[in-house]
Amino acid sequence: MTITELMPFSVLVPLIASLVCALLPGRFWPWAVTLVATITSAVIAAITLPAAAQVTLSYAFGNWPPPIGIEYRVDAANAFVALLVAGMAAVALPWAKKSVDREVPERQGAFYALFLLALSGLLGITLSGDAFNIFVFLEISSLATYGLIAHGSDRRALLASFRYLIMGTVGATFLLIGIGFLYVMTGTLNLADLAERLPEVRDTSTVRAALAFIIVGMGLKLAMLPLHLWLPNAYTYAPSFVTVFLAGTATKVALYVMLRFVFTVFAPDWSFVVLPLSTVLMILAVAGMFAGSWVAMFQPNIKRMLAYSSVAQVGYMVLGVSLVSIVGLTAAFLHLFNHALMKTALFMAVGTVIYQVGSGHLKDFRGLGRTMPWTLTAFALAGLSIIGVPLTAGFVSKWYLIQAALDQGQWFLVVLILITSLMAIVYIWRVIEAAWFQERPGNQPAVGEAPLALLIPTWVLVALNFYFGIDTRLTVGGATAAAEALLGGGMAP
């Protein structure tokens, strides 16, 4: 079996494993099956996807040649995001066992089956080269996510999941409308074929409407301001493992889909000209950066604070996109990767605290620096990465973003990026101050350090943050290849 023929199995293995998992009773077997499936999927992705940096991989389902059949089409942009998603899932699974046992004590077979469906849905979106296939996998992963979020122990998790369902379905239906308009005008659903056929028909209002619908639809899934309202509640009240997984993957894949449509299907020389897309995205990005960081500074619940911080970080990514240049797109992809590392590490640290203490409130963090030193140090180091201290991964992506802004002479953007980084210092410092500079109040029980199973994955991610902050060849190389694949115009035949 050649590399190309192995590629779709990184989507199929979790899908089939979820079927097996749904029927398994108890607590150990569902987790074990999920662990095996996730690691297999990550290994298959690691074996097959790096080849996409040189040549576009194409796999035709049912051996029907595209554009008649559905194909998976992987180039450097795809491969980068898919490797990230599979890798994050593989790191999060060993962390999951203890946390899920405490927060979701019953019916874990169904819980892990939903997780595997969400994972295979996200990987399917990333690898697919057919527009409607992207919609179907988007709905698969979204429905599984709604189910996962509703497992939270607080009853507000149900409300958060319901509101996310309403907003997410509207967003996905907008994407469907956009795809429908494109199909009406060109007669094809294959992304590469659409890119070829669109230039003749693209000056019609149908195609312009399609562009608008697709951007708004994916903007909702991406949590771009002002369509971010579902994110804080969903991340806060979901089980910790679900937040750990979603924070590193869901919004990144949505950003990838938007980029794929805006750059590959609608060529950038048209999509940024017919709509004032660069200006609009820049304004929304800056608003997101400010609003997210500002509100995060005042949140008493740490998970909620990190959720608003995620909204701000999405703003950074969209800012990189709005500066339509190789450096700008590289910065966006770099931040996509690095933010996944940072945020997942932060949420893992908070999840570990929740496992030991039972709550994620700032007042329950007091004095933990002494009793849970490893956990809080991991939080502090990952927090340094969010702030953008040199030697961390966060610094690298902000450096590229500032470079991209300077290349276009946008000094005020540089100032804005620096101001929001200062805000990040404020909200990370609140936690550090509570943990190390305040005493644990007497009425709260003393807690010891967390078990190793929770600490090791967290520290692996923290170490990766520093590794990718010092040796940037892999991430910058991958991000640059991804940006060039998108801006180079069209998917390679």
Place this chain on the structure above:
Amino acid sequence: MMTVLSFFNYWIVVVLMMIGFYCVIARGNMVKKVMGLNLFQTSVFILFISAGKIVGGSTPIVREGVELYSNPLPHVLILTAIVVGVATTAVGLALTVRINEAYGSIEDDHLGDEDDGDEQ
């Protein structure tokens, strides 16, 4: 006038889409929101299928004596989308039942505000 009438399908799409979208955002009752979502999705289905009809084409089933068939691909796409819609409705209604049990009401507007002050 005839041009307007010949696009009757698409007028219905617009009307249904707006009614559905209005129900989603203007009604607080959760069951009504889910129904609005269904209307919204149904309008998209009609849009796709109307686009698949070819002038002079008959139904896309192979049989003798027919030369021009309508496009079968939109029908397949909409079947998939209908299944997605059914699944979304099922999840939405299940969440509504659970929320009713947890909160005692399904009027969405102010639920969750009185829970312990966690948000800003």
Place this chain on the structure above:
Amino acid sequence: MRENGILRVVARFLIPLIMLFGLYIQFHGEYSPGGGFQAGIVFAAGWILFVLIYGLDAALKVIPERAMYVLMVAGVILYCAVGIAGVVLGGHFLDFYPLLPGKHAAQQFGIITVEFGVGVTVATVVMLIFTLFARRKSEWKAAKVEDDQP
């Protein structure tokens, strides 16, 4: 509703017809409108009519809930098995040509098997959705009573 004579007689007449019609739609999907999803829904509708007339407990004796879960998973596994058979026999995933020697026969076999898997899954999913919703009130009341008792 068992006591109502008209409903009982009409249901006893109609339910087998509904299920037969469901099977007809399932296997004629390649020649006429039909296929897995529609057939599954019609079949489940017949079962739901049975529940409405005779009660949920009687219906669950016909198809127990555990069997529904297993069938639901089995349908999708059948679909994936056909796909993987295509890979094992040398083609791509969901490639029907390697399954049988004749091209036409291979496509027919592949599609009918795959649609049958879809039909089984859809029917059991709809039946499960109905069962879980129908039982929720009594389950929840029972759970609340347990919680309230010390």
